[in-house]
Amino acid sequence: MNVTIGYDKTVMGERMWADQVKSLLPQYVRIIGRVIGAVSIRDIGREVLYNQTIDIPASDATKSRDLVDARDKKWIDIVYGGEYLQQKAVVQILPQQVQQPQIAQQQINLNDLKSFAEQIAQSAADKSVSSIRDMLQDMSKKINSGSTLDANQVVDELLKHLPTQISETKKVDDITKNVFVNLDDGKVLQSNIEEGKLGQVTIRKGDRAKTAIQKLKNIQK
Amino acid sequence: MNEVVDVKRKKGVGLDIGTMTVNCAVMSEDDQISIRTQRDAFFDIENDKFARKMLTDNKANYIVSDDKKMLYVIGEEAVNFANIFKKEIRRPLQKGVISTREPEALLMIKTIIVSVLGKPKEPGEICKFSVPAAPIDANYNVIYHENVLKSFIEGAGFKAMPINEGRAVCFSELDEEGFTGLSISFGAGMVNSCLSYMGTPALEFSISRSGDWIDSNSAGAIGERTTKMTSVKEAGFDLLNPKNRHEQTLSIFYQNFIEYVVKCFENKLAQTVDVPEFPEPISIVLAGGTSLVTSFDKVFKQEIEKIKLPFKIKEIRLAHDQMFAVANGALNAAVSEYEI
Numbered sequence: 182m183n184v185t186i187g188y189d190k191t192v193m194g195e196r197m198w199a200d201q202v203k204s205l206l207p208q209y210v211r212i213i214g215r216v217i218g219a220v221s222i223r224d225i226g227r228e229v230l231y232n233q234t235i236d237i238p239a240s241d242a243t244k245s246r247d248l249v250d251a252r253d254k255k256w257i258d259i260v261y262g263g264e265y266l267q268q269k270a271v272v273q274i275l276p277q278q279v280q281q282p283q284i285a286q287q288q289i290n291l292n293d294l295k296s297f298a299e300q301i302a303q304s305a306a307d308k309s310v311s312s313i314r315d316m317l318q319d320m321s322k323k324i325n326s327g328s329t330l331d332a333n334q335v336v337d338e339l340l341k342h343l344p345t346q347i348s349e350t351k352k353v354d355d356i357t358k359n360v361f362v363n364l365d366d367g368k369v370l371q372s373n374i375e376e377g378k379l380g381q382v383t384i385r386k387g388d389r390a391k392t393a394i395q396k397l398k399n400i401q402k
Numbered sequence: 403m404n405e406v407v408d409v410k411r412k413k414g415v416g417l418d419i420g421t422m423t424v425n426c427a428v429m430s431e432d433d434q435i436s437i438r439t440q441r442d443a444f445f446d447i448e449n450d451k452f453a454r455k456m457l458t459d460n461k462a463n464y465i466v467s468d469d470k471k472m473l474y475v476i477g478e479e480a481v482n483f484a485n486i487f488k489k490e491i492r493r494p495l496q497k498g499v500i501s502t503r504e505p506e507a508l509l510m511i512k513t514i515i516v517s518v519l520g521k522p523k524e525p526g527e528i529c530k531f532s533v534p535a536a537p538i539d540a541n542y543n544v545i546y547h548e549n550v551l552k553s554f555i556e557g558a559g560f561k562a563m564p565i566n567e568g569r570a571v572c573f574s575e576l577d578e579e580g581f582t583g584l585s586i587s588f589g590a591g592m593v594n595s596c597l598s599y600m601g602t603p604a605l606e607f608s609i610s611r612s613g614d615w616i617d618s619n620s621a622g623a624i625g626e627r628t629t630k631m632t633s634v635k636e637a638g639f640d641l642l643n644p645k646n647r648h649e650q651t652l653s654i655f656y657q658n659f660i661e662y663v664v665k666c667f668e669n670k671l672a673q674t675v676d677v678p679e680f681p682e683p684i685s686i687v688l689a690g691g692t693s694l695v696t697s698f699d700k701v702f703k704q705e706i707e708k709i710k711l712p713f714k715i716k717e718i719r720l721a722h723d724q725m726f727a728v729a730n731g732a733l734n735a736a737v738s739e740y741e742i
Contacts, residue, residue, distance in 0.1 A: 216683045216714040218707055254682065256714055369516075370509050371466040373458055377520020380424070380440030380477070385723065387433040390734055393577035397738035400581065400601045 208239035210262035212248070220256045222247045229257060239265040411436075413523055413740045415560065416733025417531040418570070418726075419515065419551060421495045421591030421614065422691060425729035426518045429737055437726050440518050443491040444510060445480035446472045465513050468506060476514065484629045491629050497610055498534040498592035499547040512554045522559045529560035530736040532567045532728050534592050538670055540610035563736075566606045568596030570731030575687040575721045582680065587728055588690035588698075590614050593663055597671075599678045609666050613692035616659050620651045640696040656695065660705050668709040683714035689727035693720065 214220050214229040221228050225241045225248070242248055243265055251257045252266075259266065416427040419442075426438045444465070447453055449472055457464050462479040466472075475483055484491045494500065494507040494514070501507045519529070533548045548564050555562035565573075571585035571594075581601035587594045590613040597605040614628075617635065621628040624647060634648045641657070644650040671677060686706070688699055703718045721727040 216716065217703075217718075218711075218715065220714075254714075256683070368509065370468060370506075370513050372464060372513060372517070373454075374463050374465070374513070374517045376517055379463060379514065379517035380426075380438045383437045383439065383726070385435040385437065385726070385730075387429055387435045389577070389722065390429065390435055390574075390730060390737075391433050393573060393734045394738045396577050396581070397573060397601065397734055401738065 208262070208265065209236045210239055210242035210248075210265055211236050211260040212252075212257045213260050214256070215258055216256050220251055222251060224248075234260060242266060411523065412737055413527055414733065414736030414738075415519065415522075415527065415529040416570075416729045416731070416736050417515070417519065417529055417555070418567075418729040418732060419495070419511075419531055420589050420691075420728070421493065421498055422589070423725075424514055424518050425726055427726065427729040427733040429733060435730065435733065437729055438518050439726075440514055441477045441481065442495055442511070442514060443480045443493050444474040444476045445483040445489070445491055446474050447483070449473045463517075465510065468509065474506075474510065476510075481629060481633065484627075485633065488627065489629075490627060496591060497540070497542075497614070498589065498594075498608065499542065499544055500550055508550065511551075512557075515551070515554050516558050519555070519558055519560070525559055526561045527559075528563060528736045528739050529555050530563050530565045530570075530732040531555055532570055532732055533564040534567055534594050535596075535606040535608040537592065537608045537610040539666060542610075563739075565732050565735050566596055566603065567594035567608075567728050568606055569598065569603050570728045570735065571687060571689045571721065572596050572598045572601070572603075572731065573734045574723075574727045574731030575689065576685065579685055583685040583687060585687045586689065588612055588688065588692035589728075590691060593690075593692075595667070597677070599680065604676065604678045605671075605674055607670055609663055611659065611662065612690075616652060616655045616692070620648075620655045623655075624648070624651050635695065636691075638694075638696065641701055642697040652695075656698075657701055660698075660701050664702070664705040664709055667706075668711070671712055672710075677712045680713050683716035685716050686718045687721050687727075688718070689721035689724045691725055693724050 211234055212229055213234045214231045217231050219228050219230050222237075222245055225237065225245045227235060227237055227241075229235045237245075237248070239262060242262065248257075249266065252259060410431045412429045412431060414429070418425040418427075422442055424440045424442050428436050430436065446467070449466060449470060453473055454464070457473065457475060457479075460479070463476050465474045465476060467474060474480075480491050483489075492504060494504055494510040496504075500511065504510070522529075531551055533551070534544050536544055552562040552564065567587045567589070568585050571587050572581055572583065576583045576585060576598070582599050584595065584597050591610075593609040593612050595605075595607060595609075596603050613632075613635075617631045618628045620626070621631045626648065631648065631652065635652055639645065639649040639652065641653050644653040688702060693699070699718060699720050706715070706718065723730060
């Protein structure tokens with residue numbers, strides 16, 4: 182009697198095999214550098230050169246904020262494995278238990294932040310409060326999202342330690358005007374030169390200049 | 403050579419006062435740009451009737467010295483005389499600022515500026531004139547230089563407004579990038595650079611060596627005159643493919659100079675705390691007469707790839723008009739002060 186291992190059983194087997202085979206395939210994200218020089222993905226310690234590709238294990242890629250940042254800024258392109266970055270975590274199908282990487286809880290020491298804020302305030306004594314706020318908000322973005330502190334709380338805390346009166350930035354033109362001394366004594370040397378006629382003349386089309394002038398006017402408004 | 407005679411033009415003048423050339427740019431009513439260029443150099447010969455006649459017959463411009471004893475031949479003819487008599491040309495500007503070695507530098511530069519500028523279209527017409535930034539590798543300031551030039555230009559009937567040389571290149575070459583990027587002017591006396599975001603300069607500085615440094619050191623290395631090396635350089639050669647001893651020497655010093663400039667950039671940017679965080683990679687534009695040599699951009703790119711910068715680079719390119727980028731940018735700034 183022939184016992185046929187039914188195709189149905191085989192299909193089920195294949196399905197099981199497929200999952201196990203899949204688990205043997207390495208899960209990785211391939212990226213390519215898109216700017217001159219080297220792009221550093223600091224939080225996972227990887228570097229990719231211009232027009233070169235590297236493979237990053239999917240488990241590393243999914244936890245890397247710098248990788249996503251670099252992709253958003255168009256410093257790198259994702260060649261393969263972009264779907265892993267869509268997932269919150271890589272699904273480990275390996276039969277053995279894989280230890281998940283621990284995301285370290287970042288404890289921000291407010292005293293350290295206070296000292297840093299004092300240093301910033303010292304060097305930023307001539308800047309306006311709004312530019313300092315911008316600087317601090319940029320700094321707060323860099324704080325790991327695993328932190329329990331809210332970014333707005335950090336900014337507010339730091340601003341309490343800044344000096345309340347900060348002088349306005351002086352315009353350079355005003356300073357130049359204040360120290361201007363007229364050195365022209367009206368003396369002129371004799372020459373055989375006709376005024377406004379010295380030198381060779383080159384003519385250029387001004388289409389680009391016209392566009393640039395309009396853009397400059399828009400900026401100055 | 404075209405002469406611009408009595409053409410109606412828009413208000414606003416751009417003036418690039420460089421160590422090697424003075425360039426004055428104006429824009430006609432039909433949007434053509436006319437740039438008057440004068441080499442900022444002179445050669446002295448004895449003042450006599452024969453010399454004056456010879457120069458005038460050959461359409462050479464000259465200025466009579468204050469004590470009437472000498473004639474200063476100016477411009478290209480000065481270079482020709484220097485090469486014929488195997489002497490060096492003299493310059494009223496050195497390293498980007500008024501020379502302290504030339505006793506008549508002030509009067510010379512005044513005469514050249516006034517002769518190139520001509521009369522204003524209306525009293526108080528805006529003239530944006532280029533000034534260098536303070537150098538990071540030398541101990542002299544540019545305040546006196548700026549003040550002197552302002553005096554002369556206002557004496558000619560204009561309203562003189564200074565504009566940083568690097569920033570002028572930004573206004574000329576980075577309009578398509580929203581005036582965001584790094585613009586560098588490689589002049590004869592100095593390298594001026596400006597890191598801008600949306601037209602606002604974040605960082606302006608200069609480096610005190612440039613084309614003149616290359617010429618004088620190349621000349622010293624092979625026992626040649628500096629003016630001769632300048633002529634060889636300006637005749638054109640390929641940095642990566644020099645053909646003779648003069649070009650090889652120039653190439654060596656060019657590469658050393660570019661390496662030095664890039665190192666200065668790295669140090670300066672590393673020390674600066676308020677470099678803007680650009681949302682996207684930025685362009686670097688190279689302008690100035692010293693960048694005209696073939697393969698300059700290739701060598702610069704090779705060097706910049708060796709260093710770390712606080713921003714990403716999209717591209718490194720030469721200015722559309724390297725020689726006149728500063729004058730064009732100053733003109734754009736001047737014309738934009740008026741209603742179009």
